[in-house]
Amino acid sequence: xxxxxxxxxxxxxxxxxxxxxxxxxxxxxxxxxxxxxxxxxxxxxxxxxxxxxxxxxxxxxxxxxxxxxxxxxxxxxxxxxxxxxxxxxxxxxxxxxxxxxxxxxxxxxxxxxxxxxxxxxxxxxxxxxxxxxxxxxxxxxxxxxxxxxxxxxxxxxxxxxxxxxxxxxxxxxxxxxxxxxxxxxxxxxxxxxxxxxxxxxxxxxxxxxxxxxxxxxxxxxxxxx
Amino acid sequence: xxxxxxxxxxxxxxxxxxxxxxxxxxxxxxxxxxxxxxxxxxxxxxxxxxxxxxxxxxxxxxxxxxxxxxxxxxxxxxxxxxxxxxxxxxxxxxxxxxxxxxxxxxxxxxxxxxxxxxxxxxxxxxxxxxxxxxxxxxxxxxxxxxxxxxxxxxxxxxxxxxxxxxxxxxxxxxxxxxxxxxxxxxxxxxxxxxxxxxxxxxxxxxxxxxxxxxxxxxxxxxxxxxxxxxxxxxxxxxxxxxxxxxxxxxxxxxx
Numbered sequence: 001x002x003x004x005x006x007x008x009x010x011x012x013x014x015x016x017x018x019x020x021x022x023x024x025x026x027x028x029x030x031x032x033x034x035x036x037x038x039x040x041x042x043x044x045x046x047x048x049x050x051x052x053x054x055x056x057x058x059x060x061x062x063x064x065x066x067x068x069x070x071x072x073x074x075x076x077x078x079x080x081x082x083x084x085x086x087x088x089x090x091x092x093x094x095x096x097x098x099x100x101x102x103x104x105x106x107x108x109x110x111x112x113x114x115x116x117x118x119x120x121x122x123x124x125x126x127x128x129x130x131x132x133x134x135x136x137x138x139x140x141x142x143x144x145x146x147x148x149x150x151x152x153x154x155x156x157x158x159x160x161x162x163x164x165x166x167x168x169x170x171x172x173x174x175x176x177x178x179x180x181x182x183x184x185x186x187x188x189x190x191x192x193x194x195x196x197x198x199x200x201x202x203x204x205x206x207x208x209x210x211x212x213x214x215x216x217x218x219x220x221x222x223x224x225x
Numbered sequence: 226x227x228x229x230x231x232x233x234x235x236x237x238x239x240x241x242x243x244x245x246x247x248x249x250x251x252x253x254x255x256x257x258x259x260x261x262x263x264x265x266x267x268x269x270x271x272x273x274x275x276x277x278x279x280x281x282x283x284x285x286x287x288x289x290x291x292x293x294x295x296x297x298x299x300x301x302x303x304x305x306x307x308x309x310x311x312x313x314x315x316x317x318x319x320x321x322x323x324x325x326x327x328x329x330x331x332x333x334x335x336x337x338x339x340x341x342x343x344x345x346x347x348x349x350x351x352x353x354x355x356x357x358x359x360x361x362x363x364x365x366x367x368x369x370x371x372x373x374x375x376x377x378x379x380x381x382x383x384x385x386x387x388x389x390x391x392x393x394x395x396x397x398x399x400x401x402x403x404x405x406x407x408x409x410x411x412x413x414x415x416x417x418x419x420x421x422x423x424x425x426x427x428x429x430x431x432x433x434x435x436x437x438x439x440x441x442x443x444x445x446x447x448x449x450x451x452x453x454x455x456x457x458x459x460x461x462x463x464x465x466x467x468x469x470x471x472x473x474x475x476x477x478x479x480x
Contacts, residue, residue, distance in 0.1 A: 014468030077457035
């Protein structure tokens with residue numbers, strides 16, 4: 001379960017004339033287990049900012065965010081690190097990895113972090129890469145030279161190899177063709193059926209409908225400015 | 226879980242000059258803390274002060290060794306040296322500062338082992354080969370002198386030399402500083418693997434925010450000898466609150 005209560009978020013740009021940009025005021029949001037929430041609204045309205053606040057990347061000025069009843073508190077970074085290890089998965093829009101590390105190892109990483117058996121992890125990584133149509137010849141190469149769609153699927157594989165209780169998805173299908181898009185959407189549906197609380201940004205309406213997502217237009221629930 | 230290293234209100238002055246002041250840090254097992262800031266901000270003074278290379282003027286350094294808390298600045302010199310050889314390790318920016326260039330690669334790796342009393346030649350040799358393998362240096366190079374090694378190999382040898390006694394806390398000062406980017410990537414990959422496999426706790430100083438972003442869980446941003454901002458690495462880099470951190474993050478060139 002993910003809960004946002006009375007969140008206020010603003011950016012203060014100290015080096016650009018101390019400009020204040022107010023993003024959210026009194027933002028409330030709740031995502032139940034086994035539910036997919038899709039954030040909608042024009043770009044720049046703060047859809048990604050919500051995901052980043054939940055994942056701990058973005059600070060917020062007031063209010064509280066609770067993940068399965070644990071509060072996100074930036075005074076205790078250790079707790080956020082633990083939450084990320086065990087509870088929250090995040091598929092970002094862009095792949096960020098160490099150069100030269102093979103694709104298969106990148107996909108295995110989230111499970112190796114929690115001391116899974118190497119061989120078992122490798123099998124699971126191979127399975128999800130096969131499911132996502134990543135050619136076997138690419139597994140031992142770094143994904144940094146892959147096409148946009150392939151990179152995105154590697155990112156999805158890394159984010160979905162585990163069954164996180166909470167899942168954040170930032171345009172996970174944006175640069176995929178229709179066949180691969182359906183594969184990713186089906187994987188997301190599987191996670192929902194396993195009880196994940198899922199919140200995401202999905203560019204096209206057909207994806208949101210396919211996932212049977214509860215749509216939330218941010219401009220209607222938060223009154224910044 | 227208890228922190229393995231806790232630094233409280235640490236100060237180091239050079240005469241009237243501030244080296245670093247009011248520094249605080251907690252490091253948990255398996256965690257990587259990055260220290261960033263421009264040249265002269267006090268990063269190196271800080272890491273030297275908490276690793277036994279420099280004597281700080283004020284403050285506390287608490288090390289958790291098998292659930293016993295050791296007050297690092299108040300123990301005897303001999304116990305301190307023992308800790309430095311066994312529990313702590315320091316990886317220098319320039320591997321030539323951390324290696325003996327007139328001693329073979331194998332000799333460099335075995336030095337810490339012998340300093341803690343290992344004498345069995347066969348066993349030591351075995352450990353040397355295990356570590357050469359871990360840092361991807363060919364076994365056939367074991368008797369070669371470091372001066373015949375490339376910069377990247379030297380750095381990997383320095384890492385092996387330091388980790389051979391299974392220290393728990395590793396200090397690194399710009400470990401990828403003088404290396405070209407392809408070698409840098411390989412060292413980063415190696416460091417990440419070792420941190421995960423050996424559950425190492427690391428304090429790493431770097432002026433390269435991209436390196437810190439890939440390795441560190443937490444970050445301390447220093448300016449004029451003080452920490453201006455600290456916290457979760459992603460948060461400080463994605464949503465910096467202090468004007469200096471904002472300047473630092475926005476000054477990075479995009480490739």
